[in-house]
Amino acid sequence: xxxxxxxxxxxxxxxxxxxxxxxxxxxxxxxxxxxxxxxxxxxxxxxxxxxxxxxxxxxxxxxxxxxxxxxxxxxxxxxxxxxxxxxxxxxxxxxxxxxxxxxxxxxxxxxxxxxxxxxxxxxxxxxxxxxxxxxxxxxxxxxxxxxxxxxxxxxxxxxxxxxxxxxxxxx
Amino acid sequence: xxxxxxxxxxxxxxxxxxxxxxxxxxxxxxxxxxxxxxxxxxxxxxxxxxxxxxxxxxxxxxxxxxxxxxxxxxxxxxxxxxxxxxxxxxxxxxxxxxxxxxxxxxxxxxxxxxxxxxxxxxxxxxxxxxxxxxxxxxxxxxxxxxxxxxxxxxxxxxxxxxxxxxxxxxxxxxxxxxxxxxxxxxxxxxxxxxxxxxxxxxxxxxxxxxxxxxxxxxxxxxxxxxxxxxxxxxxxxxxxxxxxxxxxxxxxxxxxxxxxxxxxxxxxxxxxxxxxxxxxxxx
Numbered sequence: 001x002x003x004x005x006x007x008x009x010x011x012x013x014x015x016x017x018x019x020x021x022x023x024x025x026x027x028x029x030x031x032x033x034x035x036x037x038x039x040x041x042x043x044x045x046x047x048x049x050x051x052x053x054x055x056x057x058x059x060x061x062x063x064x065x066x067x068x069x070x071x072x073x074x075x076x077x078x079x080x081x082x083x084x085x086x087x088x089x090x091x092x093x094x095x096x097x098x099x100x101x102x103x104x105x106x107x108x109x110x111x112x113x114x115x116x117x118x119x120x121x122x123x124x125x126x127x128x129x130x131x132x133x134x135x136x137x138x139x140x141x142x143x144x145x146x147x148x149x150x151x152x153x154x155x156x157x158x159x160x161x162x163x164x165x166x167x168x169x170x171x
Numbered sequence: 172x173x174x175x176x177x178x179x180x181x182x183x184x185x186x187x188x189x190x191x192x193x194x195x196x197x198x199x200x201x202x203x204x205x206x207x208x209x210x211x212x213x214x215x216x217x218x219x220x221x222x223x224x225x226x227x228x229x230x231x232x233x234x235x236x237x238x239x240x241x242x243x244x245x246x247x248x249x250x251x252x253x254x255x256x257x258x259x260x261x262x263x264x265x266x267x268x269x270x271x272x273x274x275x276x277x278x279x280x281x282x283x284x285x286x287x288x289x290x291x292x293x294x295x296x297x298x299x300x301x302x303x304x305x306x307x308x309x310x311x312x313x314x315x316x317x318x319x320x321x322x323x324x325x326x327x328x329x330x331x332x333x334x335x336x337x338x339x340x341x342x343x344x345x346x347x348x349x350x351x352x353x354x355x356x357x358x359x360x361x362x363x364x365x366x367x368x369x370x371x372x373x374x375x376x377x378x379x380x381x382x383x384x385x386x387x388x389x390x391x392x393x394x395x396x397x398x399x400x401x402x403x404x405x406x407x408x409x410x411x412x413x414x415x416x417x418x419x420x421x422x423x424x425x426x427x428x429x430x431x432x433x434x435x436x437x438x439x440x441x442x443x444x445x446x447x448x449x450x451x452x453x454x
Contacts (some may be wrong), residue, residue, distance in 0.1 A: 034302060041303075076303045077301050078303050132352070135373070138374035
C-alpha cells in the first residue's frame, strides 16, 4: 500500500511546522513590517528558520529555509535570490549545530538566532558597504536595530517549535 | 283612566327624570348645532373633560402597547431597510467622490498626453508596498502582458517621476522608487539647466528623500530648485519632475557637496501610476 510508505507522523509534524512558519510570515508582513521603531522594522523570519533546523535537523532546516527564503525574496523585493540562498544555509547549519555541538535549550537557541539575525543583516547591508559609497553609520545602525528588535521574538518562536517537535530536554 | 293614574303614580318620578334628560340632551344638541353652548352644556362638557382626557390617555397607552406588540417587527424592519438605504447612499457617495478624483486625475493625464504626445502610457494600480528596511519598491497590477518591460519609467498623473520598473511578470511588475538607494537618474538643475545626477542614498531613503550629486563647480543649487529628468541616457523622457531641493549641504570650502531632494510625487499616497512603455525624444 502506498500509505504504508508514508510516515504519517512526520507528515503531520511538517504540516504543523508549515502552519507555524506561515504564522511567522503573516506576523512579519502584516504587523512587524508596518511598525518601524526608530525608523527600523524587525525581521524575525531567520529565527523561524533556525527553529526548524534546531529541532528537526539540518535537512529540514535547509528545506524550510529554502521555502521561507524564496517567499521573503518574492515579498520584499530587496534582492532577487539572496534570502533564498542564505536561509537554507542558516537552517542547515543551525540543525547541524544542534545535532552535534550545542544543546537545545533556549539559551543556546537564543545565541544561534542572534548569529542568524546578524548574518542576515550583514548580507542585507553588504551591497551598501561593498558596492556603493554609502555612509556606513546609518547602514550599521539599521542593521543593529533590526537585529535588536527581532531578538525578543526568539521567545515566541522557540517554545511552540519545541512543543511541536516533542523535544525532551531532561535527557 | 285609573290604570293610567296608577302607572303615573308608580313611574311618575322615573318618567319625569327621563323626560328631563331627553329635554336636556335635545336642548344641548340644538344649542351645539347653532354654535352656541348653553350653561348646562358647558357644565356637562366641563364635567366630562377629565373623563375624556383620562379615556384618551388610556386609549393612547393601549394603542402604544398594541403598537409595541404588533408593530414592533414592522418598525424594526423599516429601521433595517432605512439603515440599508443609508449605507447604499453613503456607498454611492463614496463612489461618486472616487469617480470625481479619478476624473480629475484622468483629465490631468489627458492634458499631459496632449502636451506630451511622444509618451505611450500604460495605467496600473499599486497593489503592494513591501515594507523593508533596505529598499523602497512597489508592486503594480500590470506586467509583461501589457507590454511593460524592465527599465520602463513610471510616473504619476501629474507627470512626476515615481520610479523605474525592475521586474516584470505576467500580471505584475515591480517598481523601484525614485528614493530607493539603488536609483540613479540624470537631472537638470535650476534655471541654468546644469546636468547632475539624482542618486539614491540609504540614510535619505529612510527620510523619504533622495540625493542630488555630481554637481559641477558652476552649478548653483538653492533650496526650492525644481529638478527634472535630463533625458540623457535614454532611460527616462526629458522633463519629468523628480522633486524639489529641500536642503543643501556644502563642504568647508563652500562648494556644494550634495543636496537632499524631496520627491515631487506623493509616494505614500499613490494608488494609480502610469508606466511609460515607449517615448520619442523631444530634442
